[in-house]
Amino acid sequence: MTGSLRNRLLITLAVTLVALYGVIGLPTSMQDIYDHLEEKITLGLDLKGGVHLILQVQVQDALRAEADRTIRRIEEELGDLPAPLVPESISRNDPETIEEADGIMITAEGIPAERAADFRNTIEQYFPDWLPSSRTSTIWELRMRPASLALLKNDTVTQTIATVENRVNGLGLTEPTIQQHGRADAEYEVLVQLPGLSDPARVMQILSMTAQLEIQEVLDPTPYPDLDAARAAHGGALPANSEVRPHRQVGVVGALNQFYVLNAIPVITGSDLRNAMPGRNPQDQTWEARFVLSPEAGSRFGDYTGANVGNLLAVVLDNEIKSVATIQSRITDQGSISGLSGQQEAQDLGLVLRAGSLPASVEYLEERTVGASLGADSIRQGVRSSLLGLALVVIAMLLYYRKAGINAVLALLLNLLILLAVLSYFGSTLTLPGIAGIILTIGMAVDANVLIFERIREELRAGKGVVGALNAGFAKAFVTLVDTNLTTIIAAGFLFLFGRGPVQGFAVTLAIGLVANLFTSVFVSRMIFDFVLLGKKQVKELSI
Amino acid sequence: MQLLKETNIDFLGRRKYFLGLSLLLIVLGGASLLLKGGPKFGIDFKGGTLVYVKFKEAPRVEEIRAALSAKGLNVATLQPFEEGPDSHELKIDLDLTEEEVLTSGKDKIVATLRELYGGDESKMDFNNVGLETLADRVISNPKMAESALATDEITEGVRALLAFRDEAPQSGLVADFSQLTSVEGVNPDIIAALQEEAYPGAFAIRGGGYVGPKIGKELQWQAIKATLFALGGMLVYIAFRFEWIYGVAAVAAVFHDVLITVGFFSIFDREIELTVIAAFLTLVGYSMNDTIVIFDRVRENRKLTRRQPLESLLNLSVNQTLSRTILTSGLTLLAVLCLFLFGGEVLRSFSFALVIGVMIGTYSSVFIASPILLWWQGTVAASGGRARRK
Numbered sequence: 001m002t003g004s005l006r007n008r009l010l011i012t013l014a015v016t017l018v019a020l021y022g023v024i025g026l027p028t029s030m031q032d033i034y035d036h037l038e039e040k041i042t043l044g045l046d047l048k049g050g051v052h053l054i055l056q057v058q059v060q061d062a063l064r065a066e067a068d069r070t071i072r073r074i075e076e077e078l079g080d081l082p083a084p085l086v087p088e089s090i091s092r093n094d095p096e097t098i099e100e101a102d103g104i105m106i107t108a109e110g111i112p113a114e115r116a117a118d119f120r121n122t123i124e125q126y127f128p129d130w131l132p133s134s135r136t137s138t139i140w141e142l143r144m145r146p147a148s149l150a151l152l153k154n155d156t157v158t159q160t161i162a163t164v165e166n167r168v169n170g171l172g173l174t175e176p177t178i179q180q181h182g183r184a185d186a187e188y189e190v191l192v193q194l195p196g197l198s199d200p201a202r203v204m205q206i207l208s209m210t211a212q213l214e215i216q217e218v219l220d221p222t223p224y225p226d227l228d229a230a231r232a233a234h235g236g237a238l239p240a241n242s243e244v245r246p247h248r249q250v251g252v253v254g255a256l257n258q259f260y261v262l263n264a265i266p267v268i269t270g271s272d273l274r275n276a277m278p279g280r281n282p283q284d285q286t287w288e289a290r291f292v293l294s295p296e297a298g299s300r301f302g303d304y305t306g307a308n309v310g311n312l313l314a315v316v317l318d319n320e321i322k323s324v325a326t327i328q329s330r331i332t333d334q335g336s337i338s339g340l341s342g343q344q345e346a347q348d349l350g351l352v353l354r355a356g357s358l359p360a361s362v363e364y365l366e367e368r369t370v371g372a373s374l375g376a377d378s379i380r381q382g383v384r385s386s387l388l389g390l391a392l393v394v395i396a397m398l399l400y401y402r403k404a405g406i407n408a409v410l411a412l413l414l415n416l417l418i419l420l421a422v423l424s425y426f427g428s429t430l431t432l433p434g435i436a437g438i439i440l441t442i443g444m445a446v447d448a449n450v451l452i453f454e455r456i457r458e459e460l461r462a463g464k465g466v467v468g469a470l471n472a473g474f475a476k477a478f479v480t481l482v483d484t485n486l487t488t489i490i491a492a493g494f495l496f497l498f499g500r501g502p503v504q505g506f507a508v509t510l511a512i513g514l515v516a517n518l519f520t521s522v523f524v525s526r527m528i529f530d531f532v533l534l535g536k537k538q539v540k541e542l543s544i
Numbered sequence: 545m546q547l548l549k550e551t552n553i554d555f556l557g558r559r560k561y562f563l564g565l566s567l568l569l570i571v572l573g574g575a576s577l578l579l580k581g582g583p584k585f586g587i588d589f590k591g592g593t594l595v596y597v598k599f600k601e602a603p604r605v606e607e608i609r610a611a612l613s614a615k616g617l618n619v620a621t622l623q624p625f626e627e628g629p630d631s632h633e634l635k636i637d638l639d640l641t642e643e644e645v646l647t648s649g650k651d652k653i654v655a656t657l658r659e660l661y662g663g664d665e666s667k668m669d670f671n672n673v674g675l676e677t678l679a680d681r682v683i684s685n686p687k688m689a690e691s692a693l694a695t696d697e698i699t700e701g702v703r704a705l706l707a708f709r710d711e712a713p714q715s716g717l718v719a720d721f722s723q724l725t726s727v728e729g730v731n732p733d734i735i736a737a738l739q740e741e742a743y744p745g746a747f748a749i750r751g752g753g754y755v756g757p758k759i760g761k762e763l764q765w766q767a768i769k770a771t772l773f774a775l776g777g778m779l780v781y782i783a784f785r786f787e788w789i790y791g792v793a794a795v796a797a798v799f800h801d802v803l804i805t806v807g808f809f810s811i812f813d814r815e816i817e818l819t820v821i822a823a824f825l826t827l828v829g830y831s832m833n834d835t836i837v838i839f840d841r842v843r844e845n846r847k848l849t850r851r852q853p854l855e856s857l858l859n860l861s862v863n864q865t866l867s868r869t870i871l872t873s874g875l876t877l878l879a880v881l882c883l884f885l886f887g888g889e890v891l892r893s894f895s896f897a898l899v900i901g902v903m904i905g906t907y908s909s910v911f912i913a914s915p916i917l918l919w920w921q922g923t924v925a926a927s928g929g930r931a932r933r934k
Contacts, residue, residue: 436819439880497770
């Protein structure tokens with residue numbers, strides 16, 4: 001055996017073993033092989049079933065909330081000045097879409113001209129995120145600085161991802177993918193992929209629930225039929241720091257919403273919770289969500305309830321009153337949310353309260369569900385038809401090229417083995433288009449062998465000897481193979497860069513397959529020929 | 545075995561007929577596109593709501609369509625999903641109207657179907673329920689409290705029943721609870737409790753989703769961008785390895801292939817979905833591969849016989865590579881046909897594009913790309929030569 005051939009044989013063996021190890025591991029039984037395959041080659045959602053979601057974080061919500069908090073703090077700081085300053089009003093505008101978010105603005109009216117310096121100094125000292133400018137001598141506008149805007153929006157998305165993760169984990173879903181979705185012009189999107197999920201509607205509802213819990217003091221025990229009536233009852237304008245929230249009547253047919261006037265500054269918020277779980281009301285057996293407060297919030301709540309026995313408290317979830325109750329006695333660390341539709345809502349509410357609230361509401365831009373049965377059908381049919389195609393191609397090659405056909409089939413199988421091994425080593429996900437990419441790889445691998453063999457036949461017809469024909473055939477076909485494979489690899493590269501999801505999955509398997517193809521068709525196939533011819537002094541015929 | 549020995553067919557001499565054939569195919573496809581108002585895009589690209597439903601019995605298509613329209617839903621497609629007499633599957637596709645309708649479109653379809661096919665309000669629909677919800681319900685059944693089964697055992701039992709539902713041949717729909725007795729290892733008490741808590745509904749939602757208008761537009765643009773970049777990259781590579789006119793000829797041939805395939809999609813009323821774009825790009829790669837094999841031969845032959853006119857050089861090269869062309873195309877077509885015939889409905893549009901693409905891609909290498917080279921030399925290069933002689 002010549003040194004060159006031995007080296008090539010060793011390289012081929014090494015590659016084969018490494019690839020084999022990647023695909024089947026070190027098995028001791030058939031079950032091992034199966035388990036290893038299942039563990040290493042991740043199937044895409046289209047094959048195993050699941051839900052793919054794209055959420056858009058409505059960052060303007062977080063900016064509005066930040067502006068509201070800022071307004072309250074500005075009022076406090078101005079009131080704490082040596083000579084307290086009370087503006088006529090401080091309000092914010094109301095950006096409704098993500099595009100308008102950056103336009104968030106606070107307007108302070110009725111600042112006396114002679115106190116302008118005081119106002120400006122207060123803002124600059126305590127609110128460095130905001131940039132004050134005077135519109136008239138008494139009206140000031142505050143806009144958020146670009147860097148602060150970017151930071152706040154970024155934090156909002158990060159926090160949303162963390163909360164969604166908490167909720168998904170709370171649901172006990174395995175192998176979720178939750179990440180920022182990298183689209184070019186919109187950074188506020190989150191990609192959520194949940195394989196094997198059987199109840200998409202419920203999960204979508206849980207994930208999109210903002211779950212902002214607030215326990216607020218009821219300022220006026222009278223329920224009103226609508227907002228205007230509530231306002232009219234207070235002489236046309238609501239008391240300072242108050243807001244009106246609806247109370248939907250659950251389970252009462254034909255009942256209208258009731259509106260209550262609440263203190264806008266909550267006694268307890270969702271961030272004061274230590275734990276939450278579903279339970280049943282011992283009196284009427286209806287479902288409720290119970291919560292436990294953190295020690296600090298517990299003592300605060302104890303003080304408050306102790307001083308306000310007999311007054312009303314409202315439990316408000318996402319700006320809607322869930323229940324209104326009279327304080328019977330001092331409550332320290334526990335509470336419950338009643339007025340729920342049943343066990344499911346109680347469980348889901350417990351889960352989202354434990355996982356924390358979203359800093360902004362979310363909207364679904366895209367949803368794709370593949371039911372478990374559809375995924376199972378696809379993989380069964382996809383794999384079965386691919387294997388059938390492969391078998392037919394193998395038979396045709398063996399019939400047509402006889403012994404050289406064995407050569408081609410070995411090269412083809414090694415190509416597929418390398419492809420699967422690379423997928424498993426890199427933990428890539430195999431999707432339906434990925435399987436299609438494998439099929440194209442089979443096509444190109446067959447073409448490589450056909451090109452080489454036809455070329456060798458041509459050289460044989462031209463009267464060359466076996467060795468000469470082999471040399472010339474491989475050398476000439478090599479140029480063509482490099483050109484064709486490189487062109488397609490370049491195309492696959494662009495698909496990977498600019499494509500998305502399925503297109504990318506296709507590009508990955510195609511590129512891996514074509515690189516493996518160059519190796520198997522040119523290097524391995526040639527080696528097998530040389531190996532067969534080894535030791536035969538004079539070769540008259542080639543089975544091709 | 546050998547298909548062809550040395551052939552000597554005058555392919556290029558008949559180029560006018562084939563150009564006519566190509567034009568005819570393009571005109572037919574174009575006419576179909578015009579009549580149908582452009583290509584038929586799937587929801588990936590146009591945005592909208594999509595639901596795959598499997599029915600117990602053959603669905604009453606017209607009745608369903610009328611009921612959906614009465615609800616104000618903008619039905620774009622309502623057609624059988626899987627071919628075959630035993631399959632009772634429908635693909636329902638709503639056009640994009642307003643965003644609020646979009647997110648609730650699926651719920652509305654389900655509600656409409658439930659009204660049509662009836663259901664038991666007090667029970668759960670076994671064919672449209674998730675594991676957690678159903679398991680909770682079964683656990684709370686009084687029968688379970690009487691039995692000594694642990695909740696984990698009950699959950700596992702329900703899991704096995706749902707897995708049975710999702711396996712072929714049920715594929716998501718159990719027509720009758722008597723089928724469940726064949727599931728191994730499930731305590732009969734669980735099935736009894738299940739029968740009290742659930743009923744086998746007349747239809748099952750197998751999958752679907754919705755795509756918002758923004759995402760749809762962006763996907764469209766992304767697919768076009770990816771294709772253009774891929775084509776540009778290949779053109780540059782071929783120009784670098786051959787001459788630039790070879791690159792132009794190859795890209796023109798590929799363009800011709802995509803045009804005809806889009807036409808075929810319109811004629812056969814197939815939707816262009818995201819996976820079909822992957823197929824178009826496969827087609828581009830395949831056709832390019834085929835063209836390069838011939839061009840490679842032309843380049844080689846040119847070095848050997850400098851004096852030969854280009855037309856006979858091209859004919860020689862096409863003939864020399866003919867057995868390879870037929871063999872490779874034949875084998876690839878074989879693999880792709882398997883995918884088309886047995887690969888299932890999810891892959892059908894994808895494999896349709898590949899079947900058309902392999903045939904057109906092979907054809908265009910011989911009858912489009914090669915004549916462009918000839919035409920270039922006959923007109924442009926020749927007039928350049930005359931200009932130089934003056």
